[in-house]
Amino acid sequence: xxxxxxxxxxxxxxxxxxxxxxxxxxxxxxxxxxxxxxxxxxxxxxxxxxxxxxxxxxxxxxxxxxxxxxxxxxxxxxxxxxxxxxxxxxxxxxxxxxxxxxxxxxxxxxxxxxxxxxxxxxxxxxxxxxxxxxxxxxxxxxxxxxxxxxxxxxxxxxxxxxxxxxxxxxxxxxxxxxxxxxxxxxxxxxxxxxxxxxxxxxxxxxxxxxxxxxxxxxxxxxxxxxxxxxxxxxxxxxxxxxxxxxxxxxxxxxxxxxxxxxxxxxxxxxxxxxxxxxxxxxxxxxxxxxx
Amino acid sequence: xxxxxxxxxxxxxxxxxxxxxxxxxxxxxxxxxxxxxxxxxxxxxxxxxxxxxxxxxxxxxxxxxxxxxxxxxxxxxxxxxxxxxxxxxxxxxxxxxxxxxxxx
Numbered sequence: 001x002x003x004x005x006x007x008x009x010x011x012x013x014x015x016x017x018x019x020x021x022x023x024x025x026x027x028x029x030x031x032x033x034x035x036x037x038x039x040x041x042x043x044x045x046x047x048x049x050x051x052x053x054x055x056x057x058x059x060x061x062x063x064x065x066x067x068x069x070x071x072x073x074x075x076x077x078x079x080x081x082x083x084x085x086x087x088x089x090x091x092x093x094x095x096x097x098x099x100x101x102x103x104x105x106x107x108x109x110x111x112x113x114x115x116x117x118x119x120x121x122x123x124x125x126x127x128x129x130x131x132x133x134x135x136x137x138x139x140x141x142x143x144x145x146x147x148x149x150x151x152x153x154x155x156x157x158x159x160x161x162x163x164x165x166x167x168x169x170x171x172x173x174x175x176x177x178x179x180x181x182x183x184x185x186x187x188x189x190x191x192x193x194x195x196x197x198x199x200x201x202x203x204x205x206x207x208x209x210x211x212x213x214x215x216x217x218x219x220x221x222x223x224x225x226x227x228x229x230x231x232x233x234x235x236x237x238x239x240x241x242x243x244x245x246x247x248x249x250x251x252x253x254x255x256x257x258x259x260x261x262x263x264x265x266x267x268x269x270x271x272x273x274x275x276x277x278x279x280x281x282x283x284x285x286x287x288x289x290x291x
Numbered sequence: 292x293x294x295x296x297x298x299x300x301x302x303x304x305x306x307x308x309x310x311x312x313x314x315x316x317x318x319x320x321x322x323x324x325x326x327x328x329x330x331x332x333x334x335x336x337x338x339x340x341x342x343x344x345x346x347x348x349x350x351x352x353x354x355x356x357x358x359x360x361x362x363x364x365x366x367x368x369x370x371x372x373x374x375x376x377x378x379x380x381x382x383x384x385x386x387x388x389x390x391x392x393x394x395x
Binding site for chain 1: 317319320321323329348349361363381382383384
């Protein structure tokens, strides 16, 4: 498998600046995110403190960023990374069915809004799962619930419907789910997940639903779930001034590492993260050469 | 070395070991595939003190049920055949080594 020097996840100002800096330092980079760059940036009405761009609209700044990428010959790989595994010497990135490898990783995914449900983290692995395809076989023939945070999760519910006799689906979004008859849609807001006597109880505003297991499926995963073993502080990744995380070779920058949520601060941190990643790679190469 | 075992060997070997770490996994589970080489490294590091085994939950569903494995990968640590602790999901090598050592 091809191994990149640096995989950068996220295409807001932090990720883009990291990619540009790493490319200038001649590293083999893969930039993973969206061709639309950043939703947050695109929707910004007016930014008044980005150096060199007085009173700029978010979409205009995004265009300037895109022009900069084009001029550097940098392209964006459109994938959704679901997990980053620290393998010791390198990182393995799971993107859909594909695996990618990189010697260093820079996380610049932005901050995930929304907290886990009460009881969710306590029951993880004991009745709560985040991966239907991973844990489906362990609930074969049992009654399960899916708490879905976006329409994209409906396919997972259908998959569970193939092996479980009863699947309750709790949509945590506005649109009406498009599911087949074998899935029972319960349009009630889930307030907590409780574990009792080896079973799970899905509590909504109206009722309690006992099931064998609950699958909580979100669009955006919290950083500690994205990178197992990573130290976090609430929704943020814990880093030092060099943007180094608790895992050697993994760096984080931008909104993901904390406030203030400012575009120019994110870009500056992207620059630091890339330079730190470059030193990490050079140091590693040196230590291999010196045995 | 991490030895792949069946239900019979679980009883005769893993339960007989002073300290055993049993990796409950499945072939279709991405994090399990990533954990396997990490556990291999850990087993080389702690090989003298701890025995390492791997159990496929599809081949041994009763074992998985007995140890209440509801999510894979799941590492179960046993001392002389008695359940002592478990660790769920992928974790980097230092974290797994630390977890095992804290149980010794």
